[in-house]
Amino acid sequence: MLKKAVPIVVVRRLPRYYRYLSELLEGGTTRISSKALSEKMNVTASQIRQDLNCFGGFGQQGYGYNVEELQKTIAEILGLHRNYTMIMIGAGNLGRAIANYAGFKRRGFNLIGIFDNAPELEGQVVNGVTVMHTDKLENFCKIHKPQIAALTIPKASVNELANRLDSYGVQGIWNFSHADIVTDRAIPVESVHLSDSLMTLSYRVSAAMEQEEAES
Amino acid sequence: MLKKAVPIVVVRRLPRYYRYLSELLEGGTTRISSKALSEKMNVTASQIRQDLNCFGGFGQQGYGYNVEELQKTIAEILGLHRNYTMIMIGAGNLGRAIANYAGFKRRGFNLIGIFDNAPELEGQVVNGVTVMHTDKLENFCKIHKPQIAALTIPKASVNELANRLDSYGVQGIWNFSHADIVTDRAIPVESVHLSDSLMTLSYRVSAAMEQEEAES
Numbered sequence: 282m283l284k285k286a287v288p289i290v291v292v293r294r295l296p297r298y299y300r301y302l303s304e305l306l307e308g309g310t311t312r313i314s315s316k317a318l319s320e321k322m323n324v325t326a327s328q329i330r331q332d333l334n335c336f337g338g339f340g341q342q343g344y345g346y347n348v349e350e351l352q353k354t355i356a357e358i359l360g361l362h363r364n365y366t367m368i369m370i371g372a373g374n375l376g377r378a379i380a381n382y383a384g385f386k387r388r389g390f391n392l393i394g395i396f397d398n399a400p401e402l403e404g405q406v407v408n409g410v411t412v413m414h415t416d417k418l419e420n421f422c423k424i425h426k427p428q429i430a431a432l433t434i435p436k437a438s439v440n441e442l443a444n445r446l447d448s449y450g451v452q453g454i455w456n457f458s459h460a461d462i463v464t465d466r467a468i469p470v471e472s473v474h475l476s477d478s479l480m481t482l483s484y485r486v487s488a489a490m491e492q493e494e495a496e497s
Numbered sequence: 498m499l500k501k502a503v504p505i506v507v508v509r510r511l512p513r514y515y516r517y518l519s520e521l522l523e524g525g526t527t528r529i530s531s532k533a534l535s536e537k538m539n540v541t542a543s544q545i546r547q548d549l550n551c552f553g554g555f556g557q558q559g560y561g562y563n564v565e566e567l568q569k570t571i572a573e574i575l576g577l578h579r580n581y582t583m584i585m586i587g588a589g590n591l592g593r594a595i596a597n598y599a600g601f602k603r604r605g606f607n608l609i610g611i612f613d614n615a616p617e618l619e620g621q622v623v624n625g626v627t628v629m630h631t632d633k634l635e636n637f638c639k640i641h642k643p644q645i646a647a648l649t650i651p652k653a654s655v656n657e658l659a660n661r662l663d664s665y666g667v668q669g670i671w672n673f674s675h676a677d678i679v680t681d682r683a684i685p686v687e688s689v690h691l692s693d694s695l696m697t698l699s700y701r702v703s704a705a706m707e708q709e710e711a712e713s
Contacts, residue, residue: 377590487576489684
């Protein structure tokens, strides 16, 4: 109900709000003005007021926001009150690092299976979960119905795999491969493109260097 | 020169163009129309024409784009013709996975040092580079002048460290910690916020579930 009213551009800013509000709570702050929050987050106070107005008038004029209430509401909008079962496909360096990443358990994502094509990885234990060969994937999905799949595999096979996962009932994909995924039924895909991020950094560093060279 | 004319919103789209053009080249395509490229990339042809016009009229009416020429120009704008020296701070699971990530070497980023606070990691070899204790960081920077630092450390210490790196002459930061970094002199920081990405996925999956629940 609530969610339909929140524009996607605002949604993409919510994790950052959640992060800052959680830090405030950890530090014992119970109330904060939009001005103080805006200085902390380096956005304008009016942007904050507009964003937060999308899901109800939290700030009271002169009283500021109730940090705990606001954090809780954002968590609910983000679906963080739910629990998801997750599988990981790709048990290489990146897959193992992500599997060992403590953050997603805290967000309600429970890793229940890890798969890889390489026979030599079969049977290895990563963060308490045993790596299985990918040929067991379909059967595993039938029995355990994982909701999320994290993909840390080469780009070549990623689209075909995403469609298979979709047909097995997976409802969302966390994609680390260097490809954009478009599934036939368009299930949600969130991509972390390390290489794109590195290229943007390259641009910015290179631009700063050029400017220095031009000025000297 | 060129770069100043390219708006930052376009810059952020360039890695994706680069990725698709590289794939086309690998597949032997030498020429492509904005229409065909737009279908492949799932954006409008007019957006592509607008974006690419920012740095010169590449498409010839009726002839399409020269894929190699366009890819080369984008690479140059992104600074991919340069080579950067990079250090990694944090040799935990994520740090090691990133250090082993083949992609950044291909982009001209050469890893020359890895640092960690944990004494038990000192001396371990990751992707051919020996982990040093962080107390050797300053001296290392004086001698080797690394240009980029990748940070895979807890958020608590990240801002203070970023400012130290800035004072040591580091020119850009690739940030994997769950914090936004603002340095005193505002050197470029590109962040990969895994947790934010996961929360956005949570929102989208949760929203789809709610809709299904409402419809059933």
